[in-house]
Amino acid sequence: MFRFKPILHPHDPKELPYWIPWLGHLVRFTKNSFSLLQEGRRYFGNTGEPFALTIAGQSLYVVTSAKDIEELYRNKSTLSWEGFVQDLYRWIGFSDNAVKKLWQPPTEHAKTSNPVRVLSPNEMVAEYQRRQLRPGKNLESLAKSMIKHIDDLLRWQNLDVGQTRVLPCSDQWLTLSLIDWTSHTFIRSTTEAYWGKKLFEIDPDLLQTYNIWERTSWKYVFQIPRLFSQDMYNARDKLVDAFTAYFRLPQAERAETAWFVPIAEAEMRDIGLGERDLGRAHMLQHWAINGNMHKVTFWIMAHLLHRPALLEAIRKETAPGVVDDTPNIPYLLENCPRLEAIYHEVLRLQMSNSLMRHVTAPTTLGGKVLQENRNVLMPYRLLHYDEEVWGANASIFDPDRFLLRKELARDPNYRPFGGGQHMCPGRFVAKQAIFAFIALTFSRFDVCLQSDEKAGGSREHSHNCGFNRHFPRAEDLKPGLATLGPREGDEVLVRCSPRIKV
Numbered sequence: 187m188f189r190f191k192p193i194l195h196p197h198d199p200k201e202l203p204y205w206i207p208w209l210g211h212l213v214r215f216t217k218n219s220f221s222l223l224q225e226g227r228r229y230f231g232n233t234g235e236p237f238a239l240t241i242a243g244q245s246l247y248v249v250t251s252a253k254d255i256e257e258l259y260r261n262k263s264t265l266s267w268e269g270f271v272q273d274l275y276r277w278i279g280f281s282d283n284a285v286k287k288l289w290q291p292p293t294e295h296a297k298t299s300n301p302v303r304v305l306s307p308n309e310m311v312a313e314y315q316r317r318q319l320r321p322g323k324n325l326e327s328l329a330k331s332m333i334k335h336i337d338d339l340l341r342w343q344n345l346d347v348g349q350t351r352v353l354p355c356s357d358q359w360l361t362l363s364l365i366d367w368t369s370h371t372f373i374r375s376t377t378e379a380y381w382g383k384k385l386f387e388i389d390p391d392l393l394q395t396y397n398i399w400e401r402t403s404w405k406y407v408f409q410i411p412r413l414f415s416q417d418m419y420n421a422r423d424k425l426v427d428a429f430t431a432y433f434r435l436p437q438a439e440r441a442e443t444a445w446f447v448p449i450a451e452a453e454m455r456d457i458g459l460g461e462r463d464l465g466r467a468h469m470l471q472h473w474a475i476n477g478n479m480h481k482v483t484f485w486i487m488a489h490l491l492h493r494p495a496l497l498e499a500i501r502k503e504t505a506p507g508v509v510d511d512t513p514n515i516p517y518l519l520e521n522c523p524r525l526e527a528i529y530h531e532v533l534r535l536q537m538s539n540s541l542m543r544h545v546t547a548p549t550t551l552g553g554k555v556l557q558e559n560r561n562v563l564m565p566y567r568l569l570h571y572d573e574e575v576w577g578a579n580a581s582i583f584d585p586d587r588f589l590l591r592k593e594l595a596r597d598p599n600y601r602p603f604g605g606g607q608h609m610c611p612g613r614f615v616a617k618q619a620i621f622a623f624i625a626l627t628f629s630r631f632d633v634c635l636q637s638d639e640k641a642g643g644s645r646e647h648s649h650n651c652g653f654n655r656h657f658p659r660a661e662d663l664k665p666g667l668a669t670l671g672p673r674e675g676d677e678v679l680v681r682c683s684p685r686i687k688v
């Protein structure tokens with residue numbers, strides 16, 4: 187068993203022992219990363235000290251205490267988000283030269299042509315995204331557009347449009363796969379609000395390809411050898427192709443975009459990058475934007491569908507937030523404490539394991555020295571499931587947890603949106619869009635779990651009897667970067683009909 191490093195380097199984070207050189211923890215990490223991380227923390231006495239894993243020849247540090255994570259956010263000099271983003275850029279095909287151009291400080295010429303340009307081109311793009319998403323007129327117009335698309339897709343006549351699978355229906359009701367429904371609604375709405383309709387004209391299968399990418403993107407983040415990752419590479423390349431074709435069109439043909447898209451495009455064209463690199467960068471932006479909302483909504487809906495009394499309470503609470511069939515967002519945000527508590531509880535339970543930073547110079551953290559050129563994992567899921575913080579029922583959904591203790595939403599052990607300078611800028615629009623989906627759904631439709639009998643024998647999934655009987659399990663076996671989806675095969679089928687208002 188490999189465990190001799192600490193003797194040679196006593197201040198290095200200790201390595202969790204493993205059996206096979208080079209492979210290290212790869213197999214366990216890809217089979218059940220959460221249990222491996224839990225075991226790591228237990229192995230080192232639950233002290234929260236940083237430890238190390240070896241994944242396919244690469245050493246990876248794991249930081250498990252809220253205090254060290256806070257410290258990690260504060261340290262901008264030797265722990266870098268940029269290093270991790272540069273890796274993401276290189277892995278998607280940016281040349282070293284392109285990466286260099288993206289990270290170089292603005293030239294005097296660049297500053298003269300655009301006085302707001304005070305950062306490197308890549309940081310400017312990130313800054314534009316923050317300006318798009320922070321409260322103000324850019325956010326208002328994006329949120330308005332997203333919610334308008336959600337509103338359209340949640341009309342009875344549109345409910346089954348774009349659903350990839352045909353499930354039982356009649357004039358009065360239809361059956362939807364909950365994850366297909368939420369992913370179609372959110373990804374379509376957000377993609378159109380940012381890039382307009384053109385992307386779907388270029389690639390009508392964009393949504394399906396994106397879903398494959400999402401299921402396999404952990405292989406990209408952890409650089410799993412191509413032999414085991416062809417599905418991920420195929421999806422990645424198809425998405426990059428679609429965005430590249432999009433940027434090859436004259437701007438006049440893709441005029442209906444969010445403020446961010448053309449300004450970010452100009453920044454990259456200005457340093458001589460072409461459509462392929464634009465395609466790569468926007469494919470990654472699209473992923474950051476779309477990785478969470480549909481899954482958060484899936485879990486909220488799944489919990490409510492499995493608890494009809496709670497569903498009715500949320501229907502009642504959100505009802506005054508829909509006026510003339512239109513969501514009143516300020517009302518929903520201010521006056522729905524039960525929904526808000528469920529939103530936080532879902533974010534707590536379904537946050538995945540990992541977010542990364544890159545060590546650029548030896549760094550002392552939690553009494554250990556992190557060596558340069560390694561990545562650091564911040565497994566928020568471990569914080570979110572810590573029984574010392576959340577109590578003995580930490581792993582159980584408790585709709586009242588955040589209702590009774592509102593201060594938990596500000597606890598340093600609760601990190602659904604990360605923290606520090608790179609804290610998710612999309613958190614404001616995400617909450618608006620998710621609350622709009624819930625309020626509109628319950629105001630327009632009667633929804634319940636489809637029972638096996640109602641599904642009939644002709645259903646595509648009839649071999650999988652037993653759907654909906656158990657609550658779906660989260661896909662926490664694979665390492666991920668964002669909110670977890672349901673495990674493949676853990677289907678939630680929803681029976682939906684127009685609401686008869688009494």
Ligand code: HEM
Binds near residue numbers: 475602606615616
């Ligand atoms: C409930 C939904 C969401 C969750 C849980 C979530 C979570 C996160 C997390 C954990 C990070 C990383 C922060 C870090 O490393 O410290 C992040 C980053 C980011 N998110 Fe979100 N996100 C959500 C929705 C959105 C939406 C709707 C958008 C855009 C419309 C968005 C755009 C971004 C961007 C651009 C970044 C990178 C920030 C940077 O580079 O500084 N997110 N998000």
